[in-house]
Amino acid sequence: MSTSPIWPDRNSRSAELYERARKVLPGGISRLQTLVDPFPIYAGRGEGATIVDVDGTHRLDMMNNFASLIHGHARSEVIDAATRAARHGSCFAMPTEAEIALAELLCDRVKSVEKVRFCNSGTEAVMLALKAARAHTGRARIAKIEGAYHGMYDYAEVSLDSSPENWGNDPNSVRFTAGSPRAVLDDTVVFPHNNTEAAERILRDAGESLAAILIDPAPGVFGMIPMTPEFVSMIQRVARDIGASIIIDEVIALRLGYHGAQAKFGIEPDYTTFAKIIGGGFPVGAVAGSETAMAVFSHAQGKPLNPSSGTFTANPVSMSAGLATMELMTPEAYAALDALGEHARMVAARAFQATGVKGQVTGVGGMFAIHLHERPITDYRSAYPVGNEAARGKALHLALLEAGFIMSPKLSAFLSTAMTTNDIDRFGAALETILRSQM
């Protein structure tokens, strides 16, 4: 079996598949994030920390389907649980015991969570949480962090890719999708990550028009820069004063702590969104919160204030795989993943020091990101690549793929319990070689 990469070989099976795909899929793909120039690498199979592509090339998977595979690929306990469930019927227009068990686990682990409503993705979870906060407060507007990714709901994607040409001084609400209604921009307030003074002023200006303040304690797209304690206490204080709900997006951040990222960061949210790891590699999402906050989903008084449903919601395959995954995430497993992340940040930073290439490594827990500049990073704007940094980032991403290491196109990594320090050391050595010879 070949371990030497043959991508991007125009005669490869990946190239052939891409040609076929372009005839039936817009741009040849189903997910924008899977696109890599000149053509995507097609996965053949996953084995623990490794993806073997359709041409037989092995690569270390440091992306793990954008943080959803916390135990890597095809972990036996997870696949056994999913297979057992599927054998008994993959979905029903009836509840199953599996959804109760996964909800119980989340309620046991995360202090603010007393009730859970499942759905099918992180996008849906964020949409449902925002709608729940609106139903709960009787207000329409929401506030979000500039540049933070929360999925594809119109309001949540405002100012996702704003640029120096349109971002303004205090963040403008910038359209992400063409044709998104003006009303969406008017109803979405954008504030800067970790800039306590500016964010407080912006949030207080919006005041009682706000239903919710949507936060991620370490937003992935600009390098998982953790919220400062000062910023967290400002959010808590302002939300209380203006009567807005706090929604913490733990779609990725749940991988930061056994009791949730909220326990680690001292955040007391009204609503929490989950997805990714709680489905064990199968489609899932959830909104959770206190009994009072979640009452908007309940039909106890007649039609719920925030009705929610979905054909595949809480299907037993996702629920069972998710439960098996989360049961394997013991406090010890969280600690090991944190240590691996710490090691990866150290190894990557050492590669920059050793080669003298300008760059830095950010991140928290078992995730990290590489930036090809040395400006201090605190938020979306300070992480924003300038000059040829984006092009150099793309070149580094491709060079790593060719060397056998998969990071996201924006050079972020989400580690799994299937990885070892030896894997990370191999990555560090490859990074150093590439920086020295190609950057």
Ligand SMILES: Cc1ncc(COP(=O)(O)O)c(C=O)c1O
């Ligand atoms: C923080 C965060 N929220 C929400 C989402 C959307 O989740 P999904 O892709 O399951 O819709 C993502 C996806 O990467 C995310 O990272």
